[in-house]
Amino acid sequence: MAFSIIVLIKQVPDTTAVCTQVMKDDGTLNRSALSAVFNPEDMNALELALELRDRCGATVTALTMGPAHAAEVLREALYMGADRAILLTDRIFAGSDTLATSLVLSQAIRHFGAVDLILCGREAIDGNTAQVGPQVAEKLDMNQITYVDMIEQIDALKCSCWHEVEEGRELVESKLPVLLTVMANANMPRPFSAKRIMRFKNAKAPSELAPGAAMEELARCGLLIEEWSARTIGVDAAQCGLAGSPTRVQKIESVVLAGKNFKKIAPDDDGIRQLLEELIADYTFD
Amino acid sequence: MEQEGEVWVYIQHQGKDVVEPSLEVLGKACELAAALKVSVAGILAGEKVDVLAEKVLMYGAQKVYVLQSRHLEAYSPVIYAKALCKLIRSKRPAIFLTAATLQGRDLAPRIASALRVGLTADCTDLKIGSYTDHKTRQEYNNILLQIRPAWGGNIIATIVSPQTRPQMATIREGIMKMPPQVRSSRGEIMHIPPDVQAGDIKTTVLKRILTGRRVNLKAAGIIVAGGAGMGTKDNFDLLRQLAHALGGEVAATRAAVDAGFIDHEYQVGQTGISVRPKLYIACGISGAVQHLAGMQESGKIIAVNTDPDAPIFSVAHYGIIGDAKDVVPKLINTYRHLSH
Numbered sequence A: 001m002a003f004s005i006i007v008l009i010k011q012v013p014d015t016t017a018v019c020t021q022v023m024k025d026d027g028t029l030n031r032s033a034l035s036a037v038f039n040p041e042d043m044n045a046l047e048l049a050l051e052l053r054d055r056c057g058a059t060v061t062a063l064t065m066g067p068a069h070a071a072e073v074l075r076e077a078l079y080m081g082a083d084r085a086i087l088l089t090d091r092i093f094a095g096s097d098t099l100a101t102s103l104v105l106s107q108a109i110r111h112f113g114a115v116d117l118i119l120c121g122r123e124a125i126d127g128n129t130a131q132v133g134p135q136v137a138e139k140l141d142m143n144q145i146t147y148v149d150m151i152e153q154i155d156a157l158k159c160s161c162w163h164e165v166e167e168g169r170e171l172v173e174s175k176l177p178v179l180l181t182v183m184a185n186a187n188m189p190r191p192f193s194a195k196r197i198m199r200f201k202n203a204k205a206p207s208e209l210a211p212g213a214a215m216e217e218l219a220r221c222g223l224l225i226e227e228w229s230a231r232t233i234g235v236d237a238a239q240c241g242l243a244g245s246p247t248r249v250q251k252i253e254s255v256v257l258a259g260k261n262f263k264k265i266a267p268d269d270d271g272i273r274q275l276l277e278e279l280i281a282d283y284t285f286d
Numbered sequence B: 001m002e003q004e005g006e007v008w009v010y011i012q013h014q015g016k017d018v019v020e021p022s023l024e025v026l027g028k029a030c031e032l033a034a035a036l037k038v039s040v041a042g043i044l045a046g047e048k049v050d051v052l053a054e055k056v057l058m059y060g061a062q063k064v065y066v067l068q069s070r071h072l073e074a075y076s077p078v079i080y081a082k083a084l085c086k087l088i089r090s091k092r093p094a095i096f097l098t099a100a101t102l103q104g105r106d107l108a109p110r111i112a113s114a115l116r117v118g119l120t121a122d123c124t125d126l127k128i129g130s131y132t133d134h135k136t137r138q139e140y141n142n143i144l145l146q147i148r149p150a151w152g153g154n155i156i157a158t159i160v161s162p163q164t165r166p167q168m169a170t171i172r173e174g175i176m177k178m179p180p181q182v183r184s185s186r187g188e189i190m191h192i193p194p195d196v197q198a199g200d201i202k203t204t205v206l207k208r209i210l211t212g213r214r215v216n217l218k219a220a221g222i223i224v225a226g227g228a229g230m231g232t233k234d235n236f237d238l239l240r241q242l243a244h245a246l247g248g249e250v251a252a253t254r255a256a257v258d259a260g261f262i263d264h265e266y267q268v269g270q271t272g273i274s275v276r277p278k279l280y281i282a283c284g285i286s287g288a289v290q291h292l293a294g295m296q297e298s299g300k301i302i303a304v305n306t307d308p309d310a311p312i313f314s315v316a317h318y319g320i321i322g323d324a325k326d327v328v329p330k331l332i333n334t335y336r337h338l339s340h
Ligand SMILES: Cc1cc2nc3c(=O)[nH]c(=O)nc-3n(C[C@H](O)[C@H](O)[C@H](O)COP(=O)(O)OP(=O)(O)OC[C@H]3O[C@@H](n4cnc5c(N)ncnc54)[C@H](O)[C@@H]3O)c2cc1C
Pocket: A015, A016, A125, B152, B226, B227, B228, B229, B230, B252, B253, B254, B255, B256, B267, B268, B269, B270, B271, B272, B273, B283, B284, B285, B286, B287, B288, B289, B290, B291, B294, B304, B305, B306, B307, B310, B322, B323, B324, B325
């Protein structure tokens, strides 16, 4: 049987490559200081889906919620091998916290239709919350298995996966449909296929196009990325974006290191003896 | 009349004992409850958890709610979330906290989603304070201020959930201090039969490989940590010798782990373990925010680095600008000499 798999992917600021100040002087985030990338663990989730397709047949749909430029990660998902890509974008989605995000994503999945598996990354590197996966599962009244690194078996009714728990590792079984959150050590995401890059590099979502662009032409060539708005999936404004988010950011501070005045110790025998004597006198070693 | 507005802590247990991170959270919850002048309660869920209730009281809880059922024998998110949501809906706590353990981060989002309340992940500090909505100018007092690093540790954000209850957060392990244990406890233990059925268990455990908590870096009073600057695995062994001489444990940065000097379970930092030993000796470590996030609370920090501008010096109490390959053997020899 061919499984229907949705992979939730997110475009995130590359927090691993902070070079300039991430905060502007007015205390807001300087988003342009960071380039936008495919959230790393979402690539592991996509790879897991593609491996499953190779193993037993599946259609793999990548779904992301974000501004128009988030279509870039959908193109990359197509380069990796996704069968279908959907951009969820709407001005009223802006400012969503994890609760509002999961509401929109779950509503989009309902609109999508039947699924067997939903795969997420364990966490996104911008917020590091790891909350969206379990929240989507709850909204869809679906079971969840978090911290998965391997799918051991799957058939039309159920699947078993290895996942991490406090005491070690567990092999657990669940009925389908189920939502899995996937860890970085699950696999090595495959590189983009050169052939697929050639095929999809001009794929665009409607929001990315200039007004009056030849949308029909793109659609005819299979290069129009599907795009859904709040209206398409039937969510009202009160439930999404800032309005649907119970959390508020009260304050953001850039991490300024304490800048304590450390005591300088000479790297020679004398310096080290003095240091150790001081620590011994302080009972640090007791 | 039920008292409303309590501070609750989900008490995770494992192998017939409560886990330490839950007790750390309980310690913080006691402070918050004192500031709010409300009670603090521990929540136990499981098959035979009533035996743990006394211990939860001894670590500062004034009440323990016990959800006991054979269907709760093994942790499973759907059934546990169902049992807890029911209890929260009936008792309406003001604050509900869990440790940011694997289980806590599996369970809490499910509960927050069902209750449609805000949830802040992996907080490193909590306070009670006030918040003014920028748009409506409305002021909220006695709000839980949830403080956490974000953006890969590059910023610290304070998050509030002013309008929904309970205010929920998961708390990073190893940051809050363990509360003192009192000898005798006074408090209420309340058994509340959870309304759950066998059909609510959606996951079956087929196999379990127990590795236990492998290294107990959190309990170590002295940690000797190494980074990429140690250069080779052999040089890294010098750190093991120093740790051995001082009666401490070794730890590492992610770069040292990636270089294969040591296993991942020894990694300190944002994606590793958070520690607060009495003494942390950082050798060949640059001091990236993600590493500092896991160790800057240490009592005393000694940094050994060839680069005087390395950010590690900004959190250090003692700085040795020099080559760790020379300094570490000197530390070993001099300490042996002095302690004789
Ligand atoms: C999302 C995310 C999560 C992360 N999580 C973690 C985490 O949990 N823990 C963690 O540690 N890192 C983490 N990192 C990685 C982190 O950003 C740094 O890359 C890492 O901490 C650097 O390790 P290092 O200090 O050993 O290496 P480097 O940054 O390469 O520093 C080596 C230092 O050694 C000094 N040195 C060189 N030779 C010598 C010598 N002979 N004697 C003395 N000093 C010498 C150099 O001057 C330099 O300062 C994370 C990164 C990301 C993006």
